[in-house]
Amino acid sequence: MTAAASPLVEALVRRIRADGPLTVADYMAEALGHPEHGYYATRDPFGAAGDFVTAPEVSQMFGELVGLWALFNWMATGGPVPFNFAELGPGRGTLLADALRAARIRPAFLDAMRLHLVETSPTLRDRQQELLLPLTAGLEPPEWHDALSDLPDGPLFLIANEFFDALPVHQYERTPAGWRERAVGFDATTGRLHWQHVPAGATLGLLDPGQRALPVGSIVEVAPAALIHAAEIGQRIVQHGGATLIVDYGASVPTGVPTFQAVRRHLRHDPLDTPGEADLTAHIDFGAIARAAGETGARVWGPIPQRVLLERLGIRERAVQLGENATAEQKADIEAALVRLLDATQMGNLFKAMAITAGDAPPPGFAADEHDMPSRPKRDIEP
Ligand code: SAH
Numbered sequence: 522m523t524a525a526a527s528p529l530v531e532a533l534v535r536r537i538r539a540d541g542p543l544t545v546a547d548y549m550a551e552a553l554g555h556p557e558h559g560y561y562a563t564r565d566p567f568g569a570a571g572d573f574v575t576a577p578e579v580s581q582m583f584g585e586l587v588g589l590w591a592l593f594n595w596m597a598t599g600g601p602v603p604f605n606f607a608e609l610g611p612g613r614g615t616l617l618a619d620a621l622r623a624a625r626i627r628p629a630f631l632d633a634m635r636l637h638l639v640e641t642s643p644t645l646r647d648r649q650q651e652l653l654l655p656l657t658a659g660l661e662p663p664e665w666h667d668a669l670s671d672l673p674d675g676p677l678f679l680i681a682n683e684f685f686d687a688l689p690v691h692q693y694e695r696t697p698a699g700w701r702e703r704a705v706g707f708d709a710t711t712g713r714l715h716w717q718h719v720p721a722g723a724t725l726g727l728l729d730p731g732q733r734a735l736p737v738g739s740i741v742e743v744a745p746a747a748l749i750h751a752a753e754i755g756q757r758i759v760q761h762g763g764a765t766l767i768v769d770y771g772a773s774v775p776t777g778v779p780t781f782q783a784v785r786r787h788l789r790h791d792p793l794d795t796p797g798e799a800d801l802t803a804h805i806d807f808g809a810i811a812r813a814a815g816e817t818g819a820r821v822w823g824p825i826p827q828r829v830l831l832e833r834l835g836i837r838e839r840a841v842q843l844g845e846n847a848t849a850e851q852k853a854d855i856e857a858a859l860v861r862l863l864d865a866t867q868m869g870n871l872f873k874a875m876a877i878t879a880g881d882a883p884p885p886g887f888a889a890d891e892h893d894m895p896s897r898p899k900r901d902i903e904p
Contacts (some may be wrong), residue, residue: 594885692739758879807824
């Protein structure tokens with residue numbers, strides 16, 4: 522190890538020496554979530570001066586529409602009192618702040634709301650508190666949790682924007698000798714982390730038939746943590762009612778091309794270089810998430826492109842309305858935000874939205890888009 526190795530690299534190398542190479546999932550979990558030196562523990566990564574920009578940071582319109590989406594679903598399910606409004610990985614809290622502002626059109630929603638934030642980063646928790654405590658004065662105070670499983674029972678309206686892509690993935694490569702797991706080892710002669718293969722672990726069993734059929738040379742990803750989250754969301758919604766909106770990037774069909782990546786200062790980065798200083802993500806597998814949620818009996822809608830969701834929810838109308846009182850500079854910002862959020866070459870197509878509900882009615886924005894899940898039990902057939 523070089524003398525300049527960071528404390529996180531030192532911790533990773535100690536673990537590799539003791540336990541052997543780290544699966545991609547373990548590497549990702551440590552690099553992002555190490556309580557002292559992990560990426561999210563040590564910084565606010567958002568914005569022009571950070572590493573990446575998310576949709577709620579692009580424009581207030583995103584959080585407003587998501588807030589109205591939650592409000593509509595609450596009303597459509599009979600306006601339960603009280604209910605849990607939760608976000609997984611709320612970042613700076615911007616989405617929730619915009620959502621709560623928009624939801625003021627129905628004060629009863631805010632009065633019945635118990636706000637829950639699932640966030641592991643102490644730095645981001647501070648940011649969220651600063652922003653949200655003033656906005657929730659006079660309401661039930663928000664609560665912070667380490668994990669989805671810590672949320673109290675009750676009707677659940679849940680948002681997850683760019684959360685699932687941060688959950689750890691395993692990578693399996695189809696070699697001429699069969700499936701091998703890709704792992705991160707340490708080469709003592711060069712003093713660097715490097716890729717190697719280890720025998721396939723138990724999560725190989727999570728590969729679906731489409732992934733198994735891919736040719737030699739393919740690399741596939743499975744995310745047990747994402748499946749556990751999806752199943753828990755489905756279960757809670759089936760049991761207590763509610764609706765969930767997941768927005769993230771990914772495909773519905775396996776491609777055999779790995780998507781685990783590092784981004785630093787808005788540029789692609791070698792994921793094994795400077796762990797803890799670059800964001801690590803993987804595309805999410807919407808098909809697998811839909812199956813995990815659907816197996817609980819929940820209804821799954823989408824994925825549909827982010828552009829389609831936002832246009833159906835009225836983003837263009839909202840932009841016109843905002844433009845009416847705006848300066849020329851603000852108008853240009855609104856136009857730029859629309860392009861950023863909707864354009865197929867920007868976030869409009871790669872980002873997709875999926876909804877999980879309990880009832881038969883499609884949630885706003887998902888008119889005829891029930892997820893095509895052949896294995897879903899046919900609930901409408903009489904026994
Ligand atoms: N939703 C926000 C932030 C996305 S970045 C936005 O759209 O701007 C991912 C967020 O998830 C960060 O807040 C990060 O700290 C949090 N996070 C990552 N892994 C987590 C985990 N396992 N449990 C809880 N929060 C997590």
